[in-house]
Amino acid sequence: MREIYLTTAVNMSGKDQDKVAMSELFEVFVRSSNGLEHRHVGSLHAYDAEMALHHARDVYVRRSEGVSIWVVPSRCITASDPDRASSLFEPMSDKDFRYPTYYHLPERVKNL
Secondary structure, three states, X not given: OOEEEOOOOOOOOHHHHHHHHHOEEEEXXXXXXXXXXXXXXXXXXXXXXXXXXXXXXXXHOOOOOOOXXXXXXXXXXXXXXXXXXXXXXXXXXXXXXXXXXXXXXXXXXXXX
């Protein structure tokens, strides 16, 4: 994924450079016109969510590639640890009551 910096530090005063340093990283999700779900398309820096939304529109959907944009501060996203993937994604063998093999359907139930 690409990360976009939409501010430049060239010819900026110290105060303006401090503002650039205070900008926050946002993750951008776009829903395409033919899709149902939002997909992560990249990241960008902005001072607030409103500015991030405008920058995301300018960078990621200039040519009508989407119908909806989400911008989420990166600090608000919690991701799973790849080292612990087995505990999260492996099926649990001690919970076989979740499988329908132990349930008997009455004869009158035809379509289930």
